[in-house]
Amino acid sequence: MAKSKPSLARTMIASLRNRDRSPADAGLSSASDHITVASYNVHKCVGTDGRFDPDRVIDVIREIGPDVIALQEADKRFGERIGLLDLGRLRLETGLVPVPVTPATKAHARAHGWRGNVLLFRQGIVKDVHQIALPGLEPRGALVAEIDLEGRASLRVIAAHLGLMRWARRQQADVILDLLQKRDARPTLLMGDFNEWRLGPGSALTRLEPMFGPLPPPVPSFPARLPVLSLDRIMANRPGLISEVSVHDSPLARRASDHLPLLARLDLATTVD
DSSP states (O other), rough: OOOOOHHHHHHHHHHHHHHHHSSSSSSSOOOOEEEEEEEOGGGGGTTTTSSSSSSHHHHHHHHHHHSSEEEESOOOSHHHHHHSOOHHHHHHHOOOEEEOOOOOOOGTOOOOSSSEEEEEESOOEEEEEEEEEEEESSSSSEEEEEETTTOOOEEEEEEEEEEESSSHHHHHHHHHHHHHHHHHHOOOOEEEEOOOOOGGOOGGGGGGHHOOOOOOOOOOOBSSSOOOOOEEEEESSSSEEEEEEEEOOOHHHHHHHHSSSSEEEEEEGOOOO
């Protein structure tokens, strides 16, 4: 019997069922051997009310209180790629500092990140940074950083924003997978806005399964006012590294961007070889 193709309706139902099983509280439980990571598409700081308000985005990040966070669309996309957030205020109020990036051109000199991707962390030392230009019609990219979390763990974090076309997402996933296969094996976290609503065999993200295993259960994060699609993902290459996943669903988060932030709790004990 032939398998039915994934449909948007079935995907939405599966995502909503998983959301119903998620904790009602937006925050994640805490412990000394755990850290909170997050992925947040800030939509160029334009909220669901049409207002450009970077301060609201910072307020949402402060609500989350992450140890590591990947932001997408944190720079202007065209012309002079100016960063849109007050990084000084963000560091003062949250302790988060950005992973340094090298501007590709003069137009990127005032950008916060790489093709709109900004990776920030609270405590630790950045050992290495690699900027990837992903294939496709749109200017998409990924930021790969090796971070030593102050002796607690060494973690590779990949912050990515994949394209709108499925064929492009497949190629982009292949590029990320190829890069990891050429690097040493270590605990790795992949997170970002992957623009993939499909589940199962129809998803372009299945290309990542050789490294990251079966796709994790979907948690809807888009659109922010009534999230039904799991466009944002956090996945790991070690079983048990991610112990909880939820969305940060607050009144402010529903206004600040068209995506809700996606949160995960990491069990650092699983990073020990």
